[in-house]
Amino acid sequence: AHGDFLTLGAYLAYWLFSSARIDPVVSILIVAPLLFAVGAGVYKATVSRVLKAPLLNQLLLTFGIAMIIEEAINLIWTSRPRNVYVDYASASASIGSFRFGTYEFVYLAAAVGLLLLLRFFLKHTKLGKAAFAVGQNPKGAKIVGINVEMIYLLIFSISTGIVGIASGLVLPRMSIFPLVGAPFSLKSFCLAAMAGLGNLTGILWSGLVLGIGEELIKSIEGYSGWADIVFFGVLIAVITIRSYRRSYA
Structure with missing residues (x-):
């Protein structure tokens, strides 16, 4: 449901x-x-x-939460797309004949910065190490005295807070409507499956590679509709190859 939390955050920022x-x-x-x-x-x-x-029940619950958020937004703000216009969002720079938007670098810097902070939190703080332990083995973590419930609450809250940061960043460059967050939820699942749960570095590189690939395809006239096909095609190929290698390792 985090894509829908992104939508909610974007509407709050709007x-x-x-x-x-x-x-x-x-x-x-x-x-x-x-x-x-x-x-x-x-x-x-x-x-x-x-x-x-x-796990199926948990997934169904999160889908239910997503639908509630979507319908609540639809009731409050309607389904009409909303936009915010700020000058810096359309700023651009050029190197020779190559012209590019500069606001995209804000996305990149924010993503890298947040991932580095998360990595530092998980590797070098007591709470982070406890969260990592709970993610690896909840029963073992509970045996050694870690408050598993508190860790779950903290991590879920941090994740929605991070989505709040993302919502303010994406708002100047996109129209928002009640279902705008759904593709983000789907692609975040895909990145986690591709890189492996808990592999922050892998998620970063997977996101960069697939994101750059998507944008390159969209930039080719007449082929913008192929971007999602390529994204999910690469995902299927990676998971298939990984499963094949594990089965014959």
């Missing part, structure tokens, strides 16, 4: 811009803590109650 003229990037300071709190509330009210249920 509302702050339209009502109080708060810049979308500045609104991150408000939206990220709000989504952190929303994530904590959603976890305590719903997710925490199905942790011992089968």
